[in-house]
Amino acid sequence: MSEERRPSVGRPSTAASASLEHASGPAATVLVRGARLLDPRAGIDGTADLLIRDGEIAEHGDALEAPDGAEVVEASGLHAFPGFVDPHVHLRTPGREDEEDLDSGTRAAAAGGYCAILAMPNTDPVVDTAPVLRSLRERARAEARVPTGFLAAITRGQAGEQLTEMAELGGAGAAGFTDDGLPVRSAGVMRQALQYQRLAGGVLALHEEDPSLSGDGVMHEGEVSARLGLSGIPSVSEATMVARDCALAAYEHGRIHVQHVSARETVEALERACAAGVEVTAEATPHHLLLTDDAVRSLDTNFKMNPPLRSEADRRAVLDGLRSGVLGCVATDHAPHAREEKEHPFELAPMGVTGLETAFAALHIGLVRPGVIGLDLLVERMTAGGEPFGVPAPSLAAGSPANLCLVDLEAEWEAGEAGWESRSSNCAFAGRRLTGRVRMTIAAGAVAYRERSFALEAVR
Amino acid sequence: MNRHLLSIDELSRDDIERILRRAESFAEVSGREIKKVPTLRGRTVINLFYEASTRTSSSFELAAKRLSADLVSVKAQGSSVDKGESLKDTVQTLSAYDPAGIVIRSPHAGAAALVSRWTSASVVNAGDGKHEHPTQALLDVFTLRRRIGALEGTKLWIVGDVLHSRVARSGILAFTRMGCKVTVCGPPTLIPRGIETLGCEVCTTLDDLGDADVVYALRMQRERMTGSFVPSLREYAACYQIDGRRLGPNQLLMHPGPVNRGVELSAEVIDSPQALITRQVESGVVVRMAVLYELLAGHAAPAPLPEGETTEPQPA
Numbered sequence: 001m002s003e004e005r006r007p008s009v010g011r012p013s014t015a016a017s018a019s020l021e022h023a024s025g026p027a028a029t030v031l032v033r034g035a036r037l038l039d040p041r042a043g044i045d046g047t048a049d050l051l052i053r054d055g056e057i058a059e060h061g062d063a064l065e066a067p068d069g070a071e072v073v074e075a076s077g078l079h080a081f082p083g084f085v086d087p088h089v090h091l092r093t094p095g096r097e098d099e100e101d102l103d104s105g106t107r108a109a110a111a112g113g114y115c116a117i118l119a120m121p122n123t124d125p126v127v128d129t130a131p132v133l134r135s136l137r138e139r140a141r142a143e144a145r146v147p148t149g150f151l152a153a154i155t156r157g158q159a160g161e162q163l164t165e166m167a168e169l170g171g172a173g174a175a176g177f178t179d180d181g182l183p184v185r186s187a188g189v190m191r192q193a194l195q196y197q198r199l200a201g202g203v204l205a206l207h208e209e210d211p212s213l214s215g216d217g218v219m220h221e222g223e224v225s226a227r228l229g230l231s232g233i234p235s236v237s238e239a240t241m242v243a244r245d246c247a248l249a250a251y252e253h254g255r256i257h258v259q260h261v262s263a264r265e266t267v268e269a270l271e272r273a274c275a276a277g278v279e280v281t282a283e284a285t286p287h288h289l290l291l292t293d294d295a296v297r298s299l300d301t302n303f304k305m306n307p308p309l310r311s312e313a314d315r316r317a318v319l320d321g322l323r324s325g326v327l328g329c330v331a332t333d334h335a336p337h338a339r340e341e342k343e344h345p346f347e348l349a350p351m352g353v354t355g356l357e358t359a360f361a362a363l364h365i366g367l368v369r370p371g372v373i374g375l376d377l378l379v380e381r382m383t384a385g386g387e388p389f390g391v392p393a394p395s396l397a398a399g400s401p402a403n404l405c406l407v408d409l410e411a412e413w414e415a416g417e418a419g420w421e422s423r424s425s426n427c428a429f430a431g432r433r434l435t436g437r438v439r440m441t442i443a444a445g446a447v448a449y450r451e452r453s454f455a456l457e458a459v460r
Numbered sequence: 461m462n463r464h465l466l467s468i469d470e471l472s473r474d475d476i477e478r479i480l481r482r483a484e485s486f487a488e489v490s491g492r493e494i495k496k497v498p499t500l501r502g503r504t505v506i507n508l509f510y511e512a513s514t515r516t517s518s519s520f521e522l523a524a525k526r527l528s529a530d531l532v533s534v535k536a537q538g539s540s541v542d543k544g545e546s547l548k549d550t551v552q553t554l555s556a557y558d559p560a561g562i563v564i565r566s567p568h569a570g571a572a573a574l575v576s577r578w579t580s581a582s583v584v585n586a587g588d589g590k591h592e593h594p595t596q597a598l599l600d601v602f603t604l605r606r607r608i609g610a611l612e613g614t615k616l617w618i619v620g621d622v623l624h625s626r627v628a629r630s631g632i633l634a635f636t637r638m639g640c641k642v643t644v645c646g647p648p649t650l651i652p653r654g655i656e657t658l659g660c661e662v663c664t665t666l667d668d669l670g671d672a673d674v675v676y677a678l679r680m681q682r683e684r685m686t687g688s689f690v691p692s693l694r695e696y697a698a699c700y701q702i703d704g705r706r707l708g709p710n711q712l713l714m715h716p717g718p719v720n721r722g723v724e725l726s727a728e729v730i731d732s733p734q735a736l737i738t739r740q741v742e743s744g745v746v747v748r749m750a751v752l753y754e755l756l757a758g759h760a761a762p763a764p765l766p767e768g769e770t771t772e773p774q775p776a
Contacts, residue, residue, distance in 0.1 A: 221653055221654075222653065222654045223654035223657040224654075225652065225653075225654070226652040226653060226654035226655045226657065226658070227629070227654075227657070227658060228569055228570075228591055229569050229589055229590030229591040229592070229625075229626055229629055230569050230589075230590070230591070231590075232652070232653065234653075299569065299570035299573060299574075340546065343546070343548055344546070344547065344568075345547065345566065345568035345569065345570050345571045345574060345588075345589075346568070346569060346570050347568045347569060347589060348568060
């Protein structure tokens with residue numbers, strides 16, 4: 001009956017950038033010369049030198065002096081953004097380290113400009129007890145290149161029946177709670193989780209679909225599924241559950257975060273809930289913002305994920321939601337799968353695509369270049385992913401911990417041409433020409449990623 | 461024409477006409493005492509069937525044999541497939557025998573297209589999940605054309621479980637390409653949302669069945685009856701069975717087989733002279749001979765078929 005086993009009641013995990021863990025690197029002292037600094041939240045937009053001293057942003061200014069021992073990075077022509085934050089990543093550890101582990105997953109994150117990520121608990125075993133959570137956090141302290149938080153399951157084994165020891169898990173550093181991959185089927189269990197949230201704290205992040213509507217569906221129900229003879233997942237499978245859970249959250253005064261919104265009807269349900277004052281946040285993925293079920297005509301299994309790619313009207317609604325802020329952040333739902341598992345007929349292949357390394361560039365060429373959204377909006381939404389979980393958005397303002405990425409917006413590259421940092425390659429954008437290449441990422445004050453060619457230039 | 465036959469989508473009306481003419485010429489051969497032609501002698505055709513099938517697999521076998529090809533039939537049961545070998549490994553193993561053609565039947569959409577990426581053989585889709593069954597559609601068009609001539613403006617009703625039917629999907633595409641006006645009809649739970657984008661009308665009752673020139677009934681699979689797609693077999697038959705009362709004297713009747721007597725069709729219409737069901741089975745062999753010929757013989761001996769030419773294949 002050790003101290004450890006007693007739930008640490010009354011220490012809600014919401015406060016918690018402290019709940020993120022990483023292998024601490026040497027605190028960086030770097031002078032970034034001549035980058036275009038863009039931090040919409042802090043109102044920073046202009047070309048200047050930026051000095052990072054001992055892992056902290058010290059000052060911006062013209063022709064800053066490099067302190068002794070500082071690395072000087074010639075960054076004219078590059079943009080400096082606050083580091084991105086991804087609230088939805090699958091690191092497959094423990095259980096499927098062949099697909100991803102903490103090292104490879106966080107390397108992929110750093111290569112994508114991310115300085116913090118949150119990992120989902122649908123591993124093997126499921127993260128549903130404090131010991132599993134603690135061991136993961138310990139591994140992150142040894143292996144993670146960028147600060148990584150771990151959500152714990154809402155129900156034991158994600159079976160949807162019995163709540164996990166949420167209070168103890170919160171005390172052990174859970175970044176929030178989710179049964180992601182599966183919905184919380186029972187409205188009664190969902191209600192109990194919302195009630196128990198008052199004790200345990202932590203936002204409930206929800207994968208929303210009604211299994212009785214999704215059935216054995218493998219793609220969006222619509223023209224394309226009719227043509228291909230594939231079982232469809234109707235939009236209302238997501239939207240009805242979102243409406244249910246918003247009603248429950250309102251009734252119990254709980255806080256929920258709706259994951260990977262895919263359908264127009266869902267965006268509408270969220271708008272109504274927000275207008276009614278429900279504490280609900282939501283995320284959108286790059287693939288739902290950029291692709292439609294039309295891509296599935298190829299039966300390429302890298303277009304199979306859950307929720308599925310939907311119609312053009314759905315895509316536009318998700319985009320509008322991102323603009324209006326009803327969907328407040330971009331999340332990749334980075335879901336690595338082994339190659340042999342994706343080399344099956346579409347119906348048999350597992351759902352999920354990788355996205356950490358392509359998110360910014362895919363959205364840049366797909367939405368910013370054609371003028372659909374502004375660069376400042378994209379940066380704001382890419383950096384906001386931690387906020388629903390109490391992880392503050394990174395900032396370029398002086399005095400902030402150094403969390404930033406340097407990006408060459410002019411650089412054009414083909415996704416996957418030089419391989420992947422991730423252990424898996426099941427990316428929906430593989431083979432596409434993208435613009436916007438991350439040259440360097442500094443996370444929690446240390447250099448987490450340097451593009452190879454850029455590293456050479458910087459040294460010179 | 462493409463190197464593979466994966467979907468009716470890939471065929472132009474000219475491609476279809478060409479296959480039909482070729483099938484006509486084989487139909488003539490089939491009338492002779494010795495039904496074999498030497499066209500594919502020395503070439504190997506592999507029948508790879510991951511689903512139980514009697515008529516499709518046997519008619520492909522017969523078609524390959526009548527073209528003098530060497531035939532290997534691989535059924536999912538009793539093969540390495542049961543030992544957990546993936547489709548890719550199976551196809552790569554079979555490809556080591558250097559087949560000219562692989563005929564594949566799979567319970568999964570897109571399987572034939574996948575196979576075509578993993579082999580240098582020509583691939584024929586003999587049914588992939590609920591997606592397509594292109595040779596069935598071609599033999600249906602062939603059968604109907606032989607009976608009534610040009611199909612332009614012919615009104616064809618496809619009745620039954622459209623949701624789970626690859627025959628319906630390929631049929632809609634092929635018949636509309638040949639100029640037919642296609643209507644699909646069935647219980648609302650068995651009509652896929654968005655099917656009208658394939659170019660057909662949709663309705664849920666047989667009230668206007670009298671408009672049809674041809675009624676194409678789909679097989680109502682018994683395993684679907686146990687779900688909640690239809691409340692009961694009895695109610696399905698009451699609403700959608702094609703019987704002597706509903707089928708007019710000038711309407712033709714088709715069915716891909718095997719028929720559930722007393723479910724989608726009544727005994728009287730099956731045995732009526734309006735039914736083309738056994739003609740469809742006969743056509744299966746010659747149309748599949750034509751498909752194999754077009755895909756496999758074309759590369760070695762590129763002999764374009766002149767307009768109206770029907771006698772090219774010689775009996776052995």
